[in-house]
Amino acid sequence: MKPDVKICGLKSEEAVDRAVARGATHIGFIFFPKSPRNIEPAAAGELADRVRGHAKIVAVTVDADTDDLDEIVDQVKPDYLQLHGNESPERLLTLKALYGLPIIKAFSVREASDLERIEPYIGIADRFLFDAKPPKGSDLPGGNGVSFDWTILQSLDADVNYMLSGGLNAENVGEALALTRARAIDVSSGVESAPGIKDVGLIDAFFDAVEKAGASNRSQRSDET
Numbered sequence: 552m553k554p555d556v557k558i559c560g561l562k563s564e565e566a567v568d569r570a571v572a573r574g575a576t577h578i579g580f581i582f583f584p585k586s587p588r589n590i591e592p593a594a595a596g597e598l599a600d601r602v603r604g605h606a607k608i609v610a611v612t613v614d615a616d617t618d619d620l621d622e623i624v625d626q627v628k629p630d631y632l633q634l635h636g637n638e639s640p641e642r643l644l645t646l647k648a649l650y651g652l653p654i655i656k657a658f659s660v661r662e663a664s665d666l667e668r669i670e671p672y673i674g675i676a677d678r679f680l681f682d683a684k685p686p687k688g689s690d691l692p693g694g695n696g697v698s699f700d701w702t703i704l705q706s707l708d709a710d711v712n713y714m715l716s717g718g719l720n721a722e723n724v725g726e727a728l729a730l731t732r733a734r735a736i737d738v739s740s741g742v743e744s745a746p747g748i749k750d751v752g753l754i755d756a757f758f759d760a761v762e763k764a765g766a767s768n769r770s771q772r773s774d775e776t
């Protein structure tokens with residue numbers, strides 16, 4: 552099965568168009584002023600309008616207050632909210648009631664015990680996103696281009712609906728998919744020429760690698776039968 556692919560931190564028409572043309576199922580906009588990928592809600596709304604209906608629009612925020620979220624939801628009309636901070640399960644319930652949107656809750660992981668933190672969110676978050684812990688000194692909870700030990704995810708129950716994220720790129724996504732059989736993946740730095748600058752060549756290379764991984768997993772499965 553083809554994985555869902557989320558390209559995150561988009562800021563240009565060229566990158567949005569290429570991501571969706573290559574089959575991105577989700578595109579993410581970052582609303583976090585310290586990020587090189589930060590975008591104003593009005594600008595994100597214009598980019599979202601180019602591809603609405605062709606890919607799901609994800610608004611990524613970090614412990615955002617309700618005023619900021621009101622503006623983002625109003626201008627961008629996202630299909631999902633991605634919460635990348637320390638939002639509590641109660642906060643998720645409040646936001647679901649307020650906006651009626653499904654929520655992707657991000658967790659940073661380094662070791663298997665980090666996965667236990669999802670427990671209070673099961674049945675509340677619609678999808679989880681597992682990212683690496685930020686390196687020391689980083690101001691960003693995500694978008695650091697750092698990966699974690701993917702084998703940790705093999706211990707998860709099969710029905711946990713998650714996106715694999717953190718440091719993915721054209722070189723390593725095949726191995727990540729083979730090890731985890733993730734049904735959804737997310738990339739930002741790995742398709743950039745510099746922080747915040749998406750590169751259409753790297754977007755192409757990423758999708759080429761995902762397609763190649765799909766073909767190789769399919770042939771491995773038929774060898775097994």
Ligand SMILES: O=C(O)c1ccccc1NCC(=O)[C@H](O)[C@H](O)COP(=O)(O)O
Pocket residue numbers: 559560579581583586587588611612613635682691692693694695696697716717718719737738739740741
């Ligand atoms: O990308 C950012 O700058 C960012 C800032 C603050 C919160 C979240 C952020 N990114 C969220 C994402 O979903 C990224 O795609 C994810 O962290 C993976 O990034 P990367 O390791 O660079 O591929």
